[in-house]
Amino acid sequence: MSTVFKPIAPTATVSDAGPSQGARAPSGGSEDTSVPSVGVMSDAGPSQGAKAPSGGSEDTSVPSVGVGIVLAEPRGFCAGVDRAIEIVERALHKFGRPIYVRHEIVHNTYVVSDLKAKGAIFIEDLSDVPPGATLVFSAHGVSRAVHEEARARGFKIFDATCPLVTKVHVEVAKLHKEGFEFIMIGHKGHPEVEGTMGQLDSGIHLVESVADVAKVQPSQTDKLAVVTQTTLSVDDAAEITAAIRSRFPKVREPKQQDICYATQNRQDAVKVMSPQVDIVIVVGSPTSSNSNRLREVARKLGTESYMVDSADELQAAWFEGRQRVGLTAGASAPDVLVQQVVERLRALGAVSVHTLQGTQETIKFPLPKGLKLANEQD
Numbered sequence: 001m002s003t004v005f006k007p008i009a010p011t012a013t014v015s016d017a018g019p020s021q022g023a024r025a026p027s028g029g030s031e032d033t034s035v036p037s038v039g040v041m042s043d044a045g046p047s048q049g050a051k052a053p054s055g056g057s058e059d060t061s062v063p064s065v066g067v068g069i070v071l072a073e074p075r076g077f078c079a080g081v082d083r084a085i086e087i088v089e090r091a092l093h094k095f096g097r098p099i100y101v102r103h104e105i106v107h108n109t110y111v112v113s114d115l116k117a118k119g120a121i122f123i124e125d126l127s128d129v130p131p132g133a134t135l136v137f138s139a140h141g142v143s144r145a146v147h148e149e150a151r152a153r154g155f156k157i158f159d160a161t162c163p164l165v166t167k168v169h170v171e172v173a174k175l176h177k178e179g180f181e182f183i184m185i186g187h188k189g190h191p192e193v194e195g196t197m198g199q200l201d202s203g204i205h206l207v208e209s210v211a212d213v214a215k216v217q218p219s220q221t222d223k224l225a226v227v228t229q230t231t232l233s234v235d236d237a238a239e240i241t242a243a244i245r246s247r248f249p250k251v252r253e254p255k256q257q258d259i260c261y262a263t264q265n266r267q268d269a270v271k272v273m274s275p276q277v278d279i280v281i282v283v284g285s286p287t288s289s290n291s292n293r294l295r296e297v298a299r300k301l302g303t304e305s306y307m308v309d310s311a312d313e314l315q316a317a318w319f320e321g322r323q324r325v326g327l328t329a330g331a332s333a334p335d336v337l338v339q340q341v342v343e344r345l346r347a348l349g350a351v352s353v354h355t356l357q358g359t360q361e362t363i364k365f366p367l368p369k370g371l372k373l374a375n376e377q378d
């Protein structure tokens with residue numbers, strides 16, 4: 001098997017294979033989060049078996065040599081995505097195919113194809129849904145107008161909007177009743193932004209950048225509040241919020257920021273990982289906002305970074321001369337894709353996998369009513 005990675009002297013051992021083997025020094029990360037100070041990681045060996053990449057590896061007892069894959073933690077599915085997919089799968093199981101889903105349930109090509117194969121039909125326009133059908137709203141949420149139209153058309157509706165997006169919708173509605181106008185930080189055209197802005201008929205102004213802040217023309221500035229898309233870059237959002245605060249000193253900011261825990265945790269993990277690797281691969285679809293942000297976070301830290309929808313998109317040339325490949329996945333990317341990337345990197349010559357320690361996520365959101373399966377108790 002040929003390898004594109006930079007070869008390491010086969011006599012290297014744990015004690016003599018220090019960071020000089022190509023890995024950049026950790027930038028002040030704690031011992032808990034840093035890659036062991038060997039040019040290679042433990043846990044693996046060149047086995048081509050389908051070893052789960054998330055097994056972690058505190059064990060540095062195997063002084064293997066070669067190129068290492070470093071897995072960010074946490075990565076991949078969040079609680080909102082888990083819940084949204086489960087809603088569609090349960091609806092299919094309970095009511096049979098087809099189940100209609102407005103917009104991609106989550107922004108991931110693999111997930112959408114898998115659900116299509118199981119009987120889901122993805123639509124954008126409610127007029128494409130036949131009367132009496134079962135309809136699921138995607139995790140990104142929908143506007144009030146879409147809700148109302150779906151109800152008027154008499155569909156059986158299951159709402160897979162992430163509860164953390166719903167929380168933003170509720171806050172917007174509540175403050176609107178108190179007379180607030182809003183500045184929303186988000187990406188124009190993203191379905192979550194359309195859903196959140198669509199909670200009101202007017203009085204919500206979108207900004208995508210610091211430059212946009214100067215252009216906002218609220219009808220008053222006494223009652224002005226900031227809301228954000230949940231999947232933004234934490235750092236970019238902070239910068240834009242600061243610009244809003246500077247122009248509108250009385251602006252109300254969310255008590256708890258709207259950027260969700262999963263977005264924050266995945267970006268934090270990439271910040272820890274990036275300085276310790278030569279290249280970062282993000283598994284995610286081009287439409288996935290939080291996946292794009294992970295790639296940007298790595299690049300801003302000076303680490304070359306690519307996003308791939310599947311292992312097939314990896315290009316051998318990216319890894320020439322590399323010794324540590326950092327790997328993460330957006331909140332909508334399933335672990336099977338990460339495993340396939342690991343296997344492809346092994347085929348290119350990587351010999352080990354090491355999981356960085358990171359925040360443990362235990363959040364689980366309840367399912368909507370009406371999706372209990374026959375063998376489940378109420």
Ligand code: SF4
Nearest residue numbers: 078080081162230260
């Ligand atoms: Fe919910 Fe955040 Fe996951 Fe989006 S990324 S579904 S807001 S938990």
